[in-house]
Each structure stands twice: as C-alpha cells, then as structure tokens.
Amino acid sequence: MFWIAEGLIYRRQDSVFHTIDPRIKLLISMMLFFLSLVSSTIVEFSIILVLIFFIGALSKTLKRMVRTFVFSLSFLAMIFVINILVGYDIMFSIIISLRFISVVSSTSIFFLTSSPDELELVMKSFYLPYDLIFAFVTAVRFVPVIMLDAIQILDSQRSRGLEIEKGNFIKRIKNYIPVLIPLIVQAIIRSEELAEAMESRAYGFSKKKTSYYSLHLRKRDYFAATVAICFMIVFIYAIYFLHI
Amino acid sequence: MTPLIKFIDFNFSYLDSPTPILKNINLEIKEGEFVLLVGPSGCGKSTLLRCINGLIPHLYSGVYKGKVIVDGEQVSEKNISTLATKVGFVFQNPENQIFMFTVEKDIVFGLENIGVDKEEIGRRLEWALKILNIEHLRYRAPYELSDGQKQRVAIAGTLVMHPKILILDEPTSLLDPKTAYEFISTLKELNRSIGITIIVVEHRIDLLPKVADRMIVMDGGQIVFDGPFKDIIKEKNLHLYGVTVPPIISLQNTLSESGVNLPGYSLDVRSFSEMIKKEVFRND
Numbered sequence: 429m430f431w432i433a434e435g436l437i438y439r440r441q442d443s444v445f446h447t448i449d450p451r452i453k454l455l456i457s458m459m460l461f462f463l464s465l466v467s468s469t470i471v472e473f474s475i476i477l478v479l480i481f482f483i484g485a486l487s488k489t490l491k492r493m494v495r496t497f498v499f500s501l502s503f504l505a506m507i508f509v510i511n512i513l514v515g516y517d518i519m520f521s522i523i524i525s526l527r528f529i530s531v532v533s534s535t536s537i538f539f540l541t542s543s544p545d546e547l548e549l550v551m552k553s554f555y556l557p558y559d560l561i562f563a564f565v566t567a568v569r570f571v572p573v574i575m576l577d578a579i580q581i582l583d584s585q586r587s588r589g590l591e592i593e594k595g596n597f598i599k600r601i602k603n604y605i606p607v608l609i610p611l612i613v614q615a616i617i618r619s620e621e622l623a624e625a626m627e628s629r630a631y632g633f634s635k636k637k638t639s640y641y642s643l644h645l646r647k648r649d650y651f652a653a654t655v656a657i658c659f660m661i662v663f664i665y666a667i668y669f670l671h672i
Numbered sequence: 673m674t675p676l677i678k679f680i681d682f683n684f685s686y687l688d689s690p691t692p693i694l695k696n697i698n699l700e701i702k703e704g705e706f707v708l709l710v711g712p713s714g715c716g717k718s719t720l721l722r723c724i725n726g727l728i729p730h731l732y733s734g735v736y737k738g739k740v741i742v743d744g745e746q747v748s749e750k751n752i753s754t755l756a757t758k759v760g761f762v763f764q765n766p767e768n769q770i771f772m773f774t775v776e777k778d779i780v781f782g783l784e785n786i787g788v789d790k791e792e793i794g795r796r797l798e799w800a801l802k803i804l805n806i807e808h809l810r811y812r813a814p815y816e817l818s819d820g821q822k823q824r825v826a827i828a829g830t831l832v833m834h835p836k837i838l839i840l841d842e843p844t845s846l847l848d849p850k851t852a853y854e855f856i857s858t859l860k861e862l863n864r865s866i867g868i869t870i871i872v873v874e875h876r877i878d879l880l881p882k883v884a885d886r887m888i889v890m891d892g893g894q895i896v897f898d899g900p901f902k903d904i905i906k907e908k909n910l911h912l913y914g915v916t917v918p919p920i921i922s923l924q925n926t927l928s929e930s931g932v933n934l935p936g937y938s939l940d941v942r943s944f945s946e947m948i949k950k951e952v953f954r955n956d
Contacts, residue, residue: 545773566771572815573767618768624727625769628761629782629829633753636787640780640794 438543445487449649450546451553453538456483456656460534463663464527472667473526479659480533489540493533504529544568549643558637566622574615581610674744675700676836676869677724682738684719684728693719695893697738701886703836706863707871708880708901711890712914717873720890721839724871725759726752743836757786760830762840766822769829770814775806778814779828786833800828803865804858820851824858831862838862840872844879852876856883878918881905881939889913902939920944 445453460476467473484490504525511521542550544565551561585606586592592603679699685692693716701707709717722728729736730752740747743758763769772778779800783793801807804824809817817825823843830838840859844852856874860883863870874880880901887904889897891913897904904910908925910917917925920941924934935951938944 543773545777548773562771565773569771569773569814621763621765621768622771624722624731625761625763626771627727627731627752628725628756628759629769630753630756630785630833633756633785634787638784638787638789638793640784640790640797641777 438539438541440543441488441541443486443488443541445483446541447648448652449643449645450538450542450550451643452645452649452653452656453542453546454550455653457534457538459656459660460537461531463660464530464534466664466667467527467530468523468667470522470526472663473523473530475663476530477526477533480530480537483537484533484540487537487541492540493536496536497529497533500529500532549641552639553643562631570618573618574611577614578607578611581607581614676703676743677701678739678741679720679723680739680741682723682740684723684734684736686719686732686734689734692735693893694723697895699888699895699898701869701871703869704863704867705869705886706860706884707869707886707888708877708884709871709873709888709890710875710877710913710915711896715890715914716893717890718841721761721841721871721873723747724837724839725761726750726755727761753785756782756835757833758836760827760833760835760838762823762826762830762838762843764842764845766819766826766846767814769826770822773813775809775812775814775817775825775828776801778825779832782829782833796832796834800832803831803862804828818851819846820848820855823847823855827858827862831868835868837869837871840870840874842873842875844874844876852879856880859883875916877905877916881918881921889915902937905939906937 460480463476464473467476481490481493484493507528508521508525511524512518516524548561548565551564552558582592590603590606592607593600595603677700679697682694682697682699683692684694697720709720711717719728722732723740724742724747726747728734729748736748742755745758747755770778772781776797779797780793783796788796801810804827806821806824806828809821809825814822814825823846827838827840838859844855847855856879859870859872862868872880872884884901887897887899887901888895889904889907889910896913897907897910905917905921906925918939920938924937924944927934934947936947938947
C-alpha cells in the first residue's frame with residue numbers, strides 16, 4: 429500500500445499552488461473528485477486527468493503523482509480483469525479503472541499540497557470539535573516518533589536473534605509480535621505522559637479558547653475558486669446537455 | 673514573606689500501592705528560590721512535584737492527607753488547568769510535551785487554551801522565543817530539533833503562561849554534558865532576570881553548585897535534608913541517599929576529615945584552586 433501513501437504525503441515545496449488557501453485547495457480537490465464520480469466517457473476522464481496532471485505540474489508534485497499512477501497500474505489491471513470476469517464489457521471496465529485513477533489522483537492533490545498545519549486550520553474553519561482536531565494533530569505529529577520507536581524495537585529484537593523475514597506468510601506475521609507488543613506498551617506510556625503535559629498546559633481550561641492562527645482569503649484564492657467553479661459548471665453542462 | 677509553595681503535614685499514597693509514597697511532608701518554598709531536589713529513584717521526588725501542579729490528586733487519585741498550598745490557593749480545590757497559569761511543568765522527555773507541527777504553534781498552545789487575545793499571544797511568543805534564544809527555530813517541526821532544543825521549546829511553552837513557578841523533572845537526562853551545562857545556565861538566567869521560582873530534580877549535581885540556592889534531599893518519601901546548597905552538599909552521608917557528590921566537594925570533605933584545615937569551602941574547581949594558591953603563597 430506504500431504507493432498510495434507516497435501519493436498522499438505532504439512535502440514542503442515552493443509553488444504557486446501551495447500558496448493557495450487550503451480551503452480552496454480542498455474545494456478543487458473535492459470538485460475533481462465529484463467530477464470523477466459523475467463522468468462516464470473516456471473523453472470526460474481524459475479532460476479530468478489532464479487537469480489533475482496540470483495541477484500536479486503547477487504544484488511541482490507531478491513526479492510523485494506519476495509515480496503513484498505507475499505503481500497503481502497493477503491495481504488498475506486487477507480492477508479491469510475483475511470487471512471483465514464478472515461479465516462487464518471492455519469499455520465499462522476501462523471506465524471503472526479510469527474512475528479509480530481519477531478519484532485517487534484528485535484526492536492526492538489536496539494532501540500533496542497541504543501541510544498538516546493547513547489541514548488543522550481547515551478543520552478549525554469548519555468548526556469541528558477541538559478534541560477531534562487535537563486528536564488528529566497529535567496522531568499525525570507522533571507518526572515519525574512512533575516510527576522511530578518501531579525501528580529501535582525492531583533493531584533491538586533483531587540483535588537478540590529475531591528473524592523477521594524467516595518462514596511462511598503466517599510465520600512472518602507472527603514474527604512481528606515481539607515488535608508490536610513493546611511498541612504498543614511504549615505508545616501507551618507515551619500517551620500517559622502526553623496527557624500529563626496537556627493538562628499542565630491548560631488543555632480544556634476555557635470554553636472561550638482563542639486561536640492565534642486563522643485563514644484569510646486573498647485575491648488569488650478568489651480567482652482560483654472562481655476558475656474551479658466555472659470549470660465545474662461548464663463540465664457538468666457539457667456532460668448532461670452537450671453529451672460529450 | 674508568605675511562602676509561594678507550602679506543604680502542611682502532607683501524606684500521599686497511590687491507589688495501587690499499599691505504602692505511602694510521601695510521608696509527613698512539611699515544606700515551604702519562597703518566591704524566587706532556585707531549589708534542587710535530589711534523592712534515589714522511587715523516593716517520591718516526581719510525586720512531590722506532581723502535587724504542586726495538581727496532577728495529584730486531579731489526574732492520579734490516591735489517599736491524599738494534609739494540604740498543599742500554591743500561591744495562596746489549595747491545590748486540591750483548583751483544577752490542573754487553573755494551576756497551569758501558576759505552575760509550569762517541564763517533563764523529563766520533551767518529545768512528549770511538544771504537540772504541534774511547528775515550534776511557534778506549540779509555544780502558543782497553552783495561551784490559546786486559556787483564551788489570551790491574539791495581540792498578547794504575539795507579544796508573549798516573541799518574548800519567549802527571545803529569552804530562550806530559539807528565534808531561529810520558530811518554524812521548525814519537532815522532528816527537526818535536537819533534544820536540547822526540544823527542552824528549550826518545552827520551557828518556552830510553559831513560560832509564555834507567565835507562571836510563578838517552573839518545575840523541571842530531570843531535564844538534562846537526555847542531554848550531552850555541554851548542552852546540559854548551557855541549559856542549566858539558561859535556567860539560572862531566567863531565575864535571575866524574571867525572578868521565577870525554579871524547582872529542579874537533577875542527578876547531575878556537578879552542573880548546579882553555582883546555580884541552586886537550596887537543596888532538598890528526599891529518601892523513602894521523606895525530606896531528610898533541607899537547607900542552603902552550600903551547607904547540604906557538605907553533608908558526609910549524602911551518597912547513602914543516591915546523591916553523587918561532585919569530586920571537588922568529596923576532595924574537600926576528605927581533606928577536612930584527615931585534619932587539613934581549609935580556609936573556606938569551594939563549590940567548583942576554579943575557586944578551589946584559587947583558594948589553595950592563596951594558601952600556598954601565604955605559607956611561602
């Protein structure tokens with residue numbers, strides 16, 4: 429599943445698209461996602477994919493987007509074959525496969541170009557409960573920490589003779605138990621310390637919690653949103669009234 | 673002068689423990705003091721600190737007898753969040769107290785929680801970044817920081833709340849000697865410049881002779897020694913309580929035991945060598 433992850437992980441990049449308000453990036457991403465669901469011809473999917481790759485080029489993430497695309501080819505082939513096997517014709521199977529790739533790529537636009545920080549601000553701007561936002565923030569924040577813990581435990585267990593790669597499929601899964609148990613214990617200890625530190629910094633003190641950061645729409649954001657909405661209207665009009 | 677922290681006939685035992693972890697604690701700490709708290713592992717140091725910022729009894733329940741008064745208010749009657757504006761707590765592992773994706777966002781976390789307005793947050797943020805000399809780390813992610821930098825960020829996150837007391841539980845345990853020395857110097861500077869009361873649990877006493885005003889030694893849940901640092905450090909039996917006495921202090925203790933009359937008592941190598949030099953030249 430790493431190819432999906434590669435297409436969804438944010439990396440700092442200096443591009444025009446990165447500077448757009450994250451809410452607008454989310455809007456563009458959602459719009460392309462929606463259009464991928466309503467499209468049903470090769471021409472329509474071609475337009476969507478060209479647009480997605482154009483955004484990829486604009487945001488300097490095209491290389492990673494294409495890599496994801498290449499890696500997902502085997503998955504695409506599987507979708508195609510299963511559709512054929514269950515009795516759908518070739519054209520329908522191609523459409524379903526294209527829909528899959530459009531959906532994955534359109535979603536990745538937002539995640540490739542928005543930092544977890546921006547994602548947090550988007551969640552705040554939607555007035556989601558702060559406990560939920562904080563849970564998300566800490567989960568993402570501690571991913572590298574837990575990963576380092578896992579590597580350390582794996583190394584220490586290997587140095588004591590654990591052979592992870594040995595044996596058949598079931599045995600290999602079992603081999604991970606001596607890594608997973610200490611990892612879970614460590615995560616629980618960490619979460620206790622985290623709770624202490626949160627309490628010590630007044631988490632949940634006031635219902636009138638202030639926010640030092642807020643999102644502000646600028647001219648370029650309005651422009652991007654207008655272009656996106658106009659494109660969606662024209663595209664839907666073309667599908668339903670011009671039957672492209 | 674009214675003490676800032678006061679323990680009155682205080683006893684505490686955790687729910688899952690048959691024996692009390694703190695026994696008959698009577699302690700007063702005044703505003704502006706720099707207190708070093710030492711003792712063997714499991715002697716109750718961390719529990720004592722958790723009683724000051726309210727984690728005990730609010731987060732850890734147990735048998736709680738006696739009173740702990742911080743800045744005129746009884747800890748058991750105030751919630752931890754309220755106490756967070758009076759007591760800043762820096763834990764042993766800074767990794768677990770940096771919640772946000774950037775240093776700046778983490779520092780303002782507490783201020784947002786207590787509802788400070790945006791302008792004031794900005795002012796306090798700039799002040800904390802400057803006073804801890806971490807302006808260059810402002811937009812860095814936690815994983816891009818060294819352990820020493822993380823400790824400074826953790827302190828900044830508590831200092832912005834303008835607490836009267838700063839508690840640090842083994843803050844240098846993950847730091848190399850040079851970084852640890854710089855870190856302790858920063859603490860003393862804070863103590864001097866803003867008059868904040870500092871209580872630090874530290875095993876590396878050699879870092880603190882010129883810094884701590886007072887030393888408290890704990891063992892088996894009780895306070896066994898309490899007094900000015902320069903007096904307590906001379907106690908002969910400190911090693912029995914898991915305290916590693918700096919070699920320069922041990923040397924002077926051994927010399928005085930073997931009948932050498934030293935004109936004074938030095939807490940560091942430089943002043944000791946100057947004292948000896950003066951003594952030698954005087955005899956010449």
